[in-house]
Amino acid sequence: MPLELLLALVAGGISAIALLLHLTGRSRQAVLGTGSARTAWLRHFPGDSVIKVLPAASGQAALILTGNGPGLLWAFGADTAGRRLTAGQVRETADGLHFAFNDFAAPSLALPLPEGERRHWLAQIAATAEAA
């Protein structure tokens, strides 16, 4: 197959499929509540005992407090991603929290959170990390 034709097929095919999926609503993000966040966390970390789940009001993410320490679960497309947290990985920003996971497969995450919510999260992260 000529290279020009292969390139056109690949570029056209990817673009068409992306457009079709987007226009049919397949770009929607997962929205996390207490129950769905607990279930999703246990899917990622089946051995954990979940003590408390604090979903963000936006539904974009949830702070999970477990016997092994705090963790962050967040919407990753229609699915979720989760990582354990240490206090050093979390930084307060002007409009929320910034998480740096030191993981090439999980780039840092900027999560918008109202001031009251982020203060509460920071306190819970520090307390749970210390207790674990």
Added chain:
Amino acid sequence: MTGQISYPDATQLAVPFFIAAILAEFLWIAVKKRGGRYETRDAVTSLIMGAGSVAEGLLLGFIAWALLMALWELTPLDMGTSIWAILACFVLDDLRYYWVHRLGHRVRWVWASHVNHHSSQHYNLTTALRQTWTGTFTFMMTVKAPMVLLGFHPALVLFCGGLNLIYQFWIHTEAVGRLPRWFEAVMNTPSHHRAHHGRNPRYLDCNYAGVFIVWDRMFGTFVPEQDHDRPDYGLVHNIATFNPLRVAFHEWIGIFKDMAQPGLTLKQRLLYAFAPPGYSHDGSRDTSAGIKAAHLARHPEDAGTPGFGG
């Protein structure tokens, strides 16, 4: 041996079929409202990985070709190009695929290349195209050497490898349930391969087959898909990126970061590269064996069932 033989690049020729089949699967799911899920960024990432894999083949394929042609010059054997030679080569190449795939899950160096194929939390026809960009660096092309030395021309060996990959495309779907028993007994099917893609402890390290599932039955790695334990797709530790560069290289970066830790012995550094995925010098991570054991500690009723020694 000498001789000029050429076969079409079957994988490239199949690209229009891949696109049409993906559209058909998506429409089927949309109409029937069952049989799988699609997500825009996940699908686009998979498709870009597929395109990148073809590009890698165009750029670096000469390395494998040069190696195999050098061996072809050495061997006194020539199986020819009859239909029987092609069939024999196809079956032997599938056996070769089984072992390379098994190494791809049991040796971290090879897993670093293969991991991206398992990195989607979805399972649809686009997942089939989420292929490696770094296969050349695993040196697994050397496993093709015995076939060339047996007298199969490198062009035929690569042609059969392409047909093998094309066969595997259609089994990446939830739209097909189970097929007739005779077919499920001999061939790799959507059901068997769904189990292979499961991150459930039961399904870790099973069903490595490409075309013929009989290899898993022969070598003790077959686990049938269980209706009460549906495969949960993705990695044990799922990645959190749609960036194709991160998808392609994250495990390689992980290997080098692990090997570069201070205070390790040479043996520990080498084990981070070549031991099964999940190895750690301090026991802080779990291999598949550890994950299965931890699952059985929580669910002792599963002992002796498929995937847990049953």
